[in-house]
Amino acid sequence: MNLVFEHVTLGQRIIFGTGAAAENLATEVGRLEKNRVMVIAAPSQAALAREVTRGIPVAVHHSDVAQHVPFANAREARAIAGRNDIDLLVCIGGGSTTGLAKAIALTTGLPIVALPTTYSGSEATNVWGLTESGRKTTGIDNKVLPVSVIYDAALTFSLPVKLSIASGLNGIAHCVDSMWAPRTDPINQTLAVEGIRALSAGLTTIKNDPSDVLGREQALYGAYLSAVAFASAGSGLHHKICHVLGGAYNMPHAETHAVLLPHVLAFNAPAAPEATARIVRAFETSTATAGLASLYARLDAPRALKEYGFREESVPGAAELIMGAVPKSNPRTVTETELRNLLFAAYSGTVPTA
Structure with missing residues (x-):
């Protein structure tokens, strides 16, 4: 091509x-x-x-x-x-x-x-x-x-390990969203792959040894790459969801991004095979969702929106607000029912599958 x-x-x-x-x-x-x-x-x-x-x-x-x-x-x-x-x-x-x-x-x-x-x-x-x-x-x-x-x-070093993990997963969310955001291109997709690799390695090191300088340097390097990719590619579905939840429900920024990422990845991955193949290479696993799930298990990552103040009865209203912000470029058509299902799963902490 x-x-x-x-x-x-x-x-x-x-x-x-x-x-x-x-x-x-x-x-x-x-x-x-x-x-x-x-x-x-x-x-x-x-x-x-x-x-x-x-x-x-x-x-x-x-x-x-x-x-x-x-x-x-x-x-x-x-x-x-x-x-x-x-x-x-x-x-x-x-x-x-x-x-x-x-x-x-x-x-x-x-x-x-x-x-x-x-x-x-x-x-x-x-x-x-x-x-x-x-x-x-x-x-x-x-x-x-x-x-x-x-x-x-x-x-x-003053950043607690749990918050370091949530913040770094926000960076990985930048990378994943950059794969299919409105202005995505091969350059920012390449940056995103390296960002996923660096952040995954850096966060794993921080989890195992918070005093390890090299791990923190890798995480900073990965965070920069993720942001450069995101700035070029624009906001995808993941970030639109998180912006609505942050503004309307005052949800904590990093933790909300960390919780939503596996659900949005599982939702979009089947509809974007080329982008998903890049994510697979970054994680060096059989599937993108398996790679992310393995990383989350190693990091004991945030799992459920209910742990950060989001209420189950807020799901329908949130889904309605998000529908108005869904990017037209999203690789998969989004319905309000699907958004409700995604938010219910994220609220409860259900492990998503593609």
Whole structure:
């Protein structure tokens, strides 16, 4: 078959090195010639943020971070940036922290330097999200893409093993969704295969030995690849489901992605044989669902939405909301009944089969 596709690679500077975050950040701020920095970090990361930013000109430390980026939080953070004549945003944390920096950049155009402490991958995408009145709105804008990302495995040691696993599985969900998302192409599918391999190996190592630096480096590397693939390919069915559940039911981001992934993979895999074959090669197993199931067993991964506050009676309403967001490019036709069945299985923790 002839290759016919259009691919966009986002421009971004990546600096990778364990134990070098403070030094690399100071170098980047100097290179960008900025002198009024707004540092964004959740209260749990405050001490880490002050240590890492000791060598840069910080004008404001901001810690009002919440998951799914409530619009009220974004509005206040934008106002603070304006009052303090901020010329650079530095975010230190996971997806919620990066998301708040993106919300500020969306309206101000301020550049972002991101220092991830999880495997969410938000730092490598131009996707933003805001939540208001129980609805999560997402969009794409190159203004929100961090100009630089500083990866340092030492910054992830404060992340508990269970949350590391959920966060890394969110990265694998980026990879799987990239196989059949609206703008998928052979380049981001190839990145996704390597992302699955790196994340699977890295997460397994973290589970067995949380102090292993090499495992955490592999997980960060895989998270970056997964995000680059996702940024190019766009949001598939998996992410549309999770965005609805996050916005409407305030579900925890990483755990929701981890729980839903096996169900969406089992649903779509039979209808996308070429993409599924790539996933099989990444897992080096007989089937894609078997590969993912084996990984979940090794990691003792999150299994059921009911364990994270989702209620069974919410399934019909959630399915109705999701139907309005299903990508037309999904390899399998989706009905509301099938969505209900998928959500019921995810709610209860039933092991899916293709």
